[in-house]
């Protein structure tokens with residue numbers, strides 16, 4: 014019998030896992046990859062869209078490009094997951110698998126921050142980034158706040174990148190002197206696991222007159238007074254609010270009983286959940302790495318290796334070490350890189366490579382290599 018694998022979610026994790034399993038088994042595996050969308054967008058492309066560096070159409074990678082042996086791509090919305098029976102229901106069909114991989118990412122709960130929808134803008138979804146793209150040209154003077162509303166949140170350097178790119182954007186328009194930029198973050202420094210990256214970011218903020226407000230979350234916005242209320246009760250007036258919304262597991266995961274304390278617990282060595290044959294990779298789990306594509310991808314590689322070992326009845330692969338390299342946009346077409354390892358047993362300390370144009374090229378190649386591997390695009 015050909016083993017059946019169900020992969021839920023075609024993001025960083027689902028795409029990487031599907032590619033590895035197809036390369037390994039080809040038609041000897043029956044893999045169904047399900048996503049409600051018809052395309053993938055890299056997380057960092059949202060910054061490109063909001064600042065007008067790319068059009069929304071240019072950053073969409075259509076799933077119709079995926080042609081891989083043994084792989085069936087279904088554009089359907091998953092409506093229930095039974096992790097005991099490994100049965101998945103969508104708006105179109107019901108599937109059962111010998112192995113189930115949950116890679117459904119994190120959803121956003123904008124309503125969890127009172128006033129955010131009315132008085133602010135989130136830029137973490139593609140739709141949100143597209144709206145900000147329309148709003149930004151009208152912002153020519155006043156106070157812009159980039160604010161985190163809860164933890165955990167995706168790509169911890171992204172709010173800092175947003176502040177630096179906003180500086181460039183306003184400078185290019187000749188209005189920077191009429192604007193203030195503040196960044197409200199729940200950490201003492203911009204990227205806690207990397208003191209060197211944090212130091213470089215704080216220096217970049219100081220050079221550009223960006224105010225870093227550490228150890229605070231934005232709890233609500235008051236639309237009438239245009240004021241952001243922080244967790245300690247203090248208030249900041251704003252003319253433009255760019256928010257990082259509350260993150261949650263998708264509702265279908267919540268209802269499945271897979272999540273505990275908000276996210277899906279997994280064995281950190283192999284990404285297995287407590288349900289036999291069920292894995293959870295990427296932002297949807299609570300493995301202890303940041304919510305970022307590179308970690309979702311790394312986890313998918315380990316889960317795929319574990320599935321391969323299981324199906325070939327060979328020895329289990331080495332444990333997941335939670336390592337990843339995050340590119341950090343410093344503006345002015347320069348990019349830095351943090352290399353960090355979260356699960357090796359030591360406290361995570363990221364080494365930092367200074368921003369350069371060469372690393373900007375490396376990031377372009379990072380995206381291009383995924384387009385080739387996952388989508389067969391040149």
Ligand SMILES: Cc1cc2nc3c(=O)[nH]c(=O)nc-3n(C[C@H](O)[C@H](O)[C@H](O)COP(=O)(O)OP(=O)(O)OC[C@H]3O[C@@H](n4cnc5c(N)ncnc54)[C@H](O)[C@@H]3O)c2cc1C
Pocket residue numbers: 021022023024025026027047048049050055056057058059060089090091092116117118119136137138167168171263265294295296297304305306307308309339340
């Ligand atoms: C502004 C910004 C910048 C970022 N920059 C970076 C960066 O530079 N580097 C980096 O590594 N990461 C970055 N990230 C984070 C990165 O995008 C995510 O961490 C990553 O996409 C997580 O991968 P995943 O596979 O877990 O989930 P996702 O990529 O989110 O994929 C989940 C998939 O599940 C699908 N889905 C959800 N619910 C359902 C359902 N009910 N039915 C069917 N399908 C469903 C979704 O459509 C989606 O395609 C950034 C994120 C943002 C917002």
